[in-house]
Amino acid sequence: MIEASGNATWIVIPVKRLESAKQRLAPVLPAHARRELALAMLRDVLEAATPVRGIRGVAVVTPDERLRPVCDAYGATWLGEESVSGMNAAVAHAARVLEASGAARTVVIPADLPAVSVAAVERVLAEITADVAILRDRRGRGTNMLACRPPSAIQPRFGTGSFAAHIEAAWARGLTPQEIHSPAFACDVDTPEDLLALTRGACGRNTARWIEHYRAGIESGSNGEVAPSLGAGQTTTWGKEA
Numbered sequence: 001m002i003e004a005s006g007n008a009t010w011i012v013i014p015v016k017r018l019e020s021a022k023q024r025l026a027p028v029l030p031a032h033a034r035r036e037l038a039l040a041m042l043r044d045v046l047e048a049a050t051p052v053r054g055i056r057g058v059a060v061v062t063p064d065e066r067l068r069p070v071c072d073a074y075g076a077t078w079l080g081e082e083s084v085s086g087m088n089a090a091v092a093h094a095a096r097v098l099e100a101s102g103a104a105r106t107v108v109i110p111a112d113l114p115a116v117s118v119a120a121v122e123r124v125l126a127e128i129t130a131d132v133a134i135l136r137d138r139r140g141r142g143t144n145m146l147a148c149r150p151p152s153a154i155q156p157r158f159g160t161g162s163f164a165a166h167i168e169a170a171w172a173r174g175l176t177p178q179e180i181h182s183p184a185f186a187c188d189v190d191t192p193e194d195l196l197a198l199t200r201g202a203c204g205r206n207t208a209r210w211i212e213h214y215r216a217g218i219e220s221g222s223n224g225e226v227a228p229s230l231g232a233g234q235t236t237t238w239g240k241e242a
């Protein structure tokens, strides 16, 4: 339940149904490995977000009922979606619900940022001075953090080219957007190339455990390329379909 939160900041984590997560990794990871990766990264983001000082709470907005116990385990609020209609609808729904409960600000953090830490989240929050603050991904085009005061300050425009779209949305409302920088936030895991980079960089403990389980498969291609898709019966390296 979301209690009235006065002048408060809520972190919002949008999460797809686990079975449809990480489709862009389908060419290199079987379905069960993608589900496990999505869950491991969500756990790492929850471990980085829930202890953060100065926030009122962390809300996971998702159509996936099975994530309720995961949210409970971390003291996060599970916030169901009315329908499955995409990331922007989910984020806008969370903003409406939280604003109606008195939230002053929402900070949207996607669930595929396994390198974020409590310190990184606290540093980012401490840097925010504007009503709309945006942190772009390492390719420079996506949005890996969107802070809005009030939560409805702009309509979310996640998706291709979302950094520019969020900047434009802020200007259109007469608000001066602020760009925030954080290496830990820059690395979302979308593509096979991101996956390979993940095996070579820092990440939270849940994702690190996932990598150790699957490292051989990820790195088995020549020249360290991500392994090609494995057939359904080929479970030796990747483990069994859950």
Ligand SMILES: Nc1nc2c(ncn2[C@@H]2O[C@H](COP(=O)(O)OP(=O)(O)OP(=O)(O)O)[C@@H](O)[C@H]2O)c(=O)[nH]1
Residues within 6 Å of the ligand: 013, 014, 015, 016, 017, 020, 021, 022, 023, 024, 025, 061, 062, 063, 081, 084, 085, 086, 087, 090, 110, 111, 112, 190
């Ligand atoms: N609640 C909710 N979250 C979503 C939805 N679509 C994406 N997300 C979440 O938004 C964040 C960024 O998602 P994307 O990178 O676009 O999607 P993804 O599932 O991670 O990867 P792809 O399937 O490869 O696009 C992740 O935390 C997703 O779980 C949606 O329809 N509803």
Ligand SMILES: O=C(O)[C@H](O)COP(=O)(O)O
Residues within 6 Å of the ligand: 110, 137, 141, 142, 143, 144, 157, 158, 159, 160, 162, 163, 188, 190
């Ligand atoms: O950057 C964004 O707007 C969202 O993370 C979704 O886009 P991406 O996952 O394709 O970067």
